Amino acid sequence: MAADVRAFARTATELYRDVALAEKHHLPPHDHDRLKRAIEEVKYHSEEAQNLLKAQEQEQDDANGELGSQDWTSNPASAAAVLVHYESILRNKRLMLAYVHERCQKIKAFRWRLGNAVPKEIVDRMAPEEVHFATQYNRILSEYMTGAGVDDRLGNIDLTLDATLPPKEPYVKVLVKRDIGEFVTEEGKTVHLIPGSMHLLRRCDAEPLIVQGVLEHEGYA
Amino acid sequence: MCDYYDKDAILATTEACPVNLTHGLAAVGRYVDPCASANDLPPNTRVEVPFWIVPTLAARALANVGTPRAVYGHGLSADIGADPGCVDLRARSPYFYELAMKVSGEKARQDDTQTLADDPLMKLARLAFQGRYRDLLVKALSGNCEQDKAVRTLPSLTSEERELFESAREAARVYEQWRNTEEPRLRASRTVTNVTRGTRKRSRGA
Numbered sequence: 001m002a003a004d005v006r007a008f009a010r011t012a013t014e015l016y017r018d019v020a021l022a023e024k025h026h027l028p029p030h031d032h033d034r035l036k037r038a039i040e041e042v043k044y045h046s047e048e049a050q051n052l053l054k055a056q057e058q059e060q061d062d063a064n065g066e067l068g069s070q071d072w073t074s075n076p077a078s079a080a081a082v083l084v085h086y087e088s089i090l091r092n093k094r095l096m097l098a099y100v101h102e103r104c105q106k107i108k109a110f111r112w113r114l115g116n117a118v119p120k121e122i123v124d125r126m127a128p129e130e131v132h133f134a135t136q137y138n139r140i141l142s143e144y145m146t147g148a149g150v151d152d153r154l155g156n157i158d159l160t161l162d163a164t165l166p167p168k169e170p171y172v173k174v175l176v177k178r179d180i181g182e183f184v185t186e187e188g189k190t191v192h193l194i195p196g197s198m199h200l201l202r203r204c205d206a207e208p209l210i211v212q213g214v215l216e217h218e219g220y221a
Numbered sequence: 222m223c224d225y226y227d228k229d230a231i232l233a234t235t236e237a238c239p240v241n242l243t244h245g246l247a248a249v250g251r252y253v254d255p256c257a258s259a260n261d262l263p264p265n266t267r268v269e270v271p272f273w274i275v276p277t278l279a280a281r282a283l284a285n286v287g288t289p290r291a292v293y294g295h296g297l298s299a300d301i302g303a304d305p306g307c308v309d310l311r312a313r314s315p316y317f318y319e320l321a322m323k324v325s326g327e328k329a330r331q332d333d334t335q336t337l338a339d340d341p342l343m344k345l346a347r348l349a350f351q352g353r354y355r356d357l358l359v360k361a362l363s364g365n366c367e368q369d370k371a372v373r374t375l376p377s378l379t380s381e382e383r384e385l386f387e388s389a390r391e392a393a394r395v396y397e398q399w400r401n402t403e404e405p406r407l408r409a410s411r412t413v414t415n416v417t418r419g420t421r422k423r424s425r426g427a
Contacts, residue, residue, distance in 0.1 A: 008252050008271070013235055020228050025411035052248075076244030077261070080283045084249050087277050094225065101226050113410045122412065172407070206407070213409035 008088050012038040012095035019102050027106050030127040035096065042092045049085040052078055107134050111141065112160050117212045161207050172206050174199050174215040183209075229380060233316035234273040238324060239287035242266045242278075272323060279327050286327045288342055292320060298345055305352025309377040317379045321346035357382055361389035 015034040022028050056078060072079040107130060110118050116138065123131060145159050176193045183191045185205045193199070198218065209215045224230035245264040250257040254268040262268065267287070278284035288294070292314045300308045310317045325340040337343060360374050378386060 009273075016231065020232060025415060048248075075247075076283060077247040077264075079281075080242065080244060080278060081247045081249050083277050083281070083283070084246070084253060084274055087274050091273050095231065098226050098228075098231055102228070110412060114412060119413060210407040211410045211413070213413040216409075217407040219406075 008084075009038075009041075009091040009095060011041060012092045012099075016095045016099045016102075019099055019106075027103070027110075027122055027125050029125040030103070030130065032127065035099070038092055038096055042089050045085045045088045045092075049082050049089075052082050052085070103130060104133060108137060110134075111138060114211060115158075115160055115208050117208075158204070158208075161204060169220040170203055171200050172203050172220060173218040174201055174206050174210065175218050176214070177216050178214045180209075180214055229316065229319060232380075233319035233323065235271050236289070236292070236314055236316055236320050237269045238272045238275055238289050238320075239267055239269050240275060240278065240284040241287060242268060242284050244283050272320065275327060279331055282331075286324060286331060288324065289314075289320065292317065293342060293345065301345065301349045301352065305349050306356035308349070310349065310353075310379050310382075311377050315380045318346050318350060318381055353382065354385075357386055358389055361386045362393050 011034055015031055015038060018028050018031060056072070056075060059075075103126075107126070110122060111134065118134070123134075126134065141159075148159065176195050176197050176199070179195050180193055183193050183205075185191060185202060187202070191199060191201070193214070199215075201215075206215055206217075210217050242262055243264060245266065246253070246262045246268075248260055250260045250262040250266075250268070252260075253270045253274065257266070257268050275284065275286060279286055297308070297313070314320055321342050325337060325343045328340060328342075329335055329337045357374070357378070375383065375386070
């Protein structure tokens with residue numbers, strides 16, 4: 001038997017712990033190596049269980065000449081070992097699925113909080129499949145938002161804006177922190193956003209930029 | 222299974238739990254418990270295994286479930302009887318209540334004569350929670366020096382209690398905001414600020 005003390009879902013547990021205990025706003029780099037090692041372990045458990053099953057079958061065939069009978073009562077210790085291997089496979093599967101699931105939830109949350117502008121540092125920590133997931137998710141969400149306008153005159157609605165409460169003031173006072181050059185508002189006006197300058201913008205224009213850290217919210221008009 | 226993806230359910234079942242292997246265990250002894258004496262374990266050996274292995278073995282009468290002494294032993298009931306608020310449950314296990322429920326659930330399933338409510342472990346967990354819950358809310362909701370109190374209280378809370386603590390504080394904050402009728406100031410996302418500052422906050426600590 002391969003003497004791998006890391007077996008019995010220990011690798012997968014570490015893998016999952018990494019993402020499960022990370023801070024809410026933090027996405028740890030995708031751990032491809034550990035994931036691969038966990039899959040290797042599943043293969044190892046499967047082989048071991050198969051070997052035990054075969055040995056048991058052999059023994060029984062020798063004993064009573066009946067083919068394919070499975071009676072474990074004479075050998076409960078091996079039965080326990082098979083169960084341990086079997087549970088390890090299921091546990092590995094659960095941990096790996098939970099790992100993928102947890103990361104996808106985080107990626108979705110980024111889309112809702114940050115809009116399209118997910119920082120490059122975050123994208124670098126994703127696996128290629130996750131980047132694909134992010135683009136596809138982005139696409140269906142945009143499609144939905146285009147179609148969700150209750151009133152045709154409203155056109156596109158950005159559902160990711162923080163609209164839990166109706167704003168008291170339609171305009172917000174903002175300070176420009178980063179230079180992004182010219183910005184076209186929803187009303188079609190062009191604003192030059194030069195760092196250090198103050199502007200009075202409509203809330204719906206300003207909100208995504210504030211969340212992305214381009215503008216700083218100074219107060220209400 | 223409804224808690225298949227649940228973070229707490231998964232992490233709670235990684236905690237160690239002692240079992241008595243009624244029929245022994247072939248070949249894998251040292252892998253399930255690194256402290257075991259050999260790989261082939263004879264009948265009636267006590268080992269510590271991660272809890273996720275326990276239900277399958279217990280359901281087939283291959284193992285008897287014991288109480289995790291490291292978590293629920295060492296004079297815990299005396300400590301909780303004295304002042305539950307002062308006991309550092311997190312040092313014992315971050316999933317103190319979840320594990321207690323799971324272990325007593327397995328015990329009750331094995332032993333028909335015992336109901337879940339009678340289990341001493343269950344009673345202990347309930348007593349601890351009753352005593353700590355009020356303490357926790359008072360600390361979470363008391364206004365001014367909340368930062369200071371939070372810093373002192375948080376390290377001894379289990380993960381479930383932390384969640385309660387944080388929701389209480391969030392509720393208090395939102396209530397305060399509503400009472401002062403101020404509109405929340407819009408802020409940059411934490412993800413962006415973390416990245417631009419180059420600070421990668423490490424995990425919250427196991």
